[in-house]
Amino acid sequence: MRFRRNLLGSFLSFVVVIGVWQAIISFGHVAPYVAPTPLDAWRSIVTNWSHLWPLTLATVKETLFGFVAGATLGMGLGILLSKRRFVQRVIYPILILSQAIPIIALAPPLVLVLGFGLTPKVVIVAWIVFFPVTVSVLDGLANVDRDLLTLARAYGASPWRTFLVIEVPSASTSLFSGLKIGATYAVTGAIIGELAASSGSSLAMFQHSQSAQLDAAGVYGTTLIMTAVGMSWFGVVALVEFFTTPWKRRSVARRAGRRI
Amino acid sequence: MRLVSLSLYIERVDLGPVLTLSNTEKTFGALPAVAPTSFTINQGSFVSIVGPSGCGKSTLFNMIAGLEAPSAGTVQLHGADISGRTGHVGYMLQKDLLAPWRTVLGNITMGAHLTRGVTREDEERGSSLARQYGLGEFLAHYPNALSGGMRQRVALMRTLMTDHELLLLDEPFGALDAQTRFEMQRWLLDVWQSTQRTVLFVTHDVDEAIFLSDRILVMSERPGRVVLDLTIDLPRPRRTAMLTDTAFMGAKREILSLLHHESGE
Numbered sequence: 001m002r003f004r005r006n007l008l009g010s011f012l013s014f015v016v017v018i019g020v021w022q023a024i025i026s027f028g029h030v031a032p033y034v035a036p037t038p039l040d041a042w043r044s045i046v047t048n049w050s051h052l053w054p055l056t057l058a059t060v061k062e063t064l065f066g067f068v069a070g071a072t073l074g075m076g077l078g079i080l081l082s083k084r085r086f087v088q089r090v091i092y093p094i095l096i097l098s099q100a101i102p103i104i105a106l107a108p109p110l111v112l113v114l115g116f117g118l119t120p121k122v123v124i125v126a127w128i129v130f131f132p133v134t135v136s137v138l139d140g141l142a143n144v145d146r147d148l149l150t151l152a153r154a155y156g157a158s159p160w161r162t163f164l165v166i167e168v169p170s171a172s173t174s175l176f177s178g179l180k181i182g183a184t185y186a187v188t189g190a191i192i193g194e195l196a197a198s199s200g201s202s203l204a205m206f207q208h209s210q211s212a213q214l215d216a217a218g219v220y221g222t223t224l225i226m227t228a229v230g231m232s233w234f235g236v237v238a239l240v241e242f243f244t245t246p247w248k249r250r251s252v253a254r255r256a257g258r259r260i
Numbered sequence: 261m262r263l264v265s266l267s268l269y270i271e272r273v274d275l276g277p278v279l280t281l282s283n284t285e286k287t288f289g290a291l292p293a294v295a296p297t298s299f300t301i302n303q304g305s306f307v308s309i310v311g312p313s314g315c316g317k318s319t320l321f322n323m324i325a326g327l328e329a330p331s332a333g334t335v336q337l338h339g340a341d342i343s344g345r346t347g348h349v350g351y352m353l354q355k356d357l358l359a360p361w362r363t364v365l366g367n368i369t370m371g372a373h374l375t376r377g378v379t380r381e382d383e384e385r386g387s388s389l390a391r392q393y394g395l396g397e398f399l400a401h402y403p404n405a406l407s408g409g410m411r412q413r414v415a416l417m418r419t420l421m422t423d424h425e426l427l428l429l430d431e432p433f434g435a436l437d438a439q440t441r442f443e444m445q446r447w448l449l450d451v452w453q454s455t456q457r458t459v460l461f462v463t464h465d466v467d468e469a470i471f472l473s474d475r476i477l478v479m480s481e482r483p484g485r486v487v488l489d490l491t492i493d494l495p496r497p498r499r500t501a502m503l504t505d506t507a508f509m510g511a512k513r514e515i516l517s518l519l520h521h522e523s524g525e
Contacts, residue, residue, distance in 0.1 A: 165373050
């Protein structure tokens, strides 16, 4: 029920965005070479599809690998830093420093080390993704109910079991917030990587050439594809959250028991 | 296998001490929290501890649960020293501390999950306990769907599942409204009488302490020590009518005068 209502909401917001876009073009008398109508942008995607499709797949691959690497690193760092306070004092400033480096300025040194292939793009994506994940895991683990941890100790639970049974599920809400931010930003990292560390063709380079040819509909169409990639990853994370946290939306579980 | 009697009340026999505190004390830095305290709790008995706020009741409980090591003295369970060692007694707090992500059954079996992993047998035992004490329809519910009283029942079932002889209940009904609280008291007595456990119960409510207990320990202000050890001579099972019994009133008068004297009122 709630799932269907969410879907309806998303569809309505899509309609609103397209409507506002169309209204600005129509009532603002914007010339077609400055900005296209939504339909023109869509037509351009369809026309260029055979060329866009492999480039889109490449971007999807970069974001996927980068997101998985960044999320894994982010969770690992979050757990390590929350368990070892001294390590946190040493590492945390370095993490902030890593995020203060303008991402676009990160590409040239990466190219020197890693060349022009898939790797520098994956590294840039992971670089963007890990930070919100680390911060959300740190927050989530810091906010676990102290009394619940005391109770686990009174039961004689080992630190490892306490972590699995109490801390991980407690921190899951916060973790998913970080993963959603990371998933949305992943595509930004991939496009920056494609611009700054590409020798061959890519979505970013293709859009660059469309821009040079004053193909406004093409430029907007490619932007739409990039946006769709970012939103899809957000959707995937939201879906995983939906199915792994049933207690947030149900009052009764499908099954009472859950043996591990 | 434990013998379970639901409606029948079996006369309790004195089976000797479960818990023995010998000059047990706790100081935090220079601040004494619990003065040297000695008492024993006999098997199968229901003993309440009452005292003014901040008298060190919780510290005392933490020492018995092994969460805090005593600064001096010992805590013995069936004659074995358990000072500073956890996992030997059942422990329940005013906050129900149910995990929102676990079902009622999942919460009841949480102790097993925290120590070794939940078996099919644990789930079956948990289900039958829950059914026996009025939670049968709620096994698959998440805690957010339950009332405060129901949540405390689940928390008590979870404590019972640990199989420890001694249960420490730290103001378990403190956050409930009067009506629910009264129902929960009678329900707790039912559970206690049929499961044959030993209960050490902390409360602020003198009526509650007398209604439930065989014996009441009254503590002084910080640093806490036992200033009165009172046996409650009311027959079991306890009835609502006993709340106005002369023995009840006498015990209440004695405890209240001491509490008020102790807190300087």
